[in-house]
Amino acid sequence: MKNNTIAENQQDIQEKKFIFDENSCPVAATMQVLGGKWKSILINAIYLTAPARFGELRRSVTGITQSMLTSQLRELEQDGIISRKIYAEIPPRVEYTLTDFGLSLSPIMLAMAEWGKQYRLKNETKDES
């Protein structure tokens, strides 16, 4: 059973006949979900403050506008990352939490957080000019 989805055969590996594109590269798929200016921040915020209310997120995620917050939350919900729970109250209340699938992102988020710290450290000491 030599059904290699990455390279057709051993010769391709030696000749480096790889094909990378947005539809086949699985890393790109993840980036499409996490991409954009706010998605990763929102996931992180909801992860740390769940259950997170809309107004809470608007205040804690500095700089985001209402419309952006709404649209990004909708997309994350659409992608199965977060779940939206509506309470029929006056005033209305909506709580966001990570789904199990969203929680499966935590290894990535943790690794990215750790790497991001190192990256910022690296650039701090470099900016001493």
Next chain:
Amino acid sequence: MKNNTIAENQQDIQEKKFIFDENSCPVAATMQVLGGKWKSILINAIYLTAPARFGELRRSVTGITQSMLTSQLRELEQDGIISRKIYAEIPPRVEYTLTDFGLSLSPIMLAMAEWGKQYRLKNETKDES
């Protein structure tokens, strides 16, 4: 009925008062390096085919234009992710490889690749309509 119109200070301490923004959230820092349509694909491509020549990348990374390839490679080099080695030959030859710092991204890349596969699987079975 307590009067908490101005008593927010005490409560805020007990409440979840997190602040998330692009400059403090380390995850956002990583996203700034990996963000965009091509960066993650390029890192993956260079990781798997290093040393990768410019023309090789242009052919293997399907859909990218020369100008995009150049600019994205320059930014990755600027961020210390890849190194660019020029051979003074005719015709010219340039090889790209990941730096040690770029290699430190591999846990993230591997985690993202694995998650991306699951994500695509999830959506495949969902698209059976």
Next chain:
DNA sequence: CAGGATCCGCTTTGATACTG
């Protein structure tokens, strides 16, 4: 409180032509 609907500018990306 938690949005929805519009409008708009800027950044990102793409297409094309040219060069050492």
Next chain:
DNA sequence: CAGTATCAAAGCGGATCCTG
């Protein structure tokens, strides 16, 4: 071969106003 330069198109993000 490995770029640069220029221009056009697209998409993302932002500001503002309105609503159940």
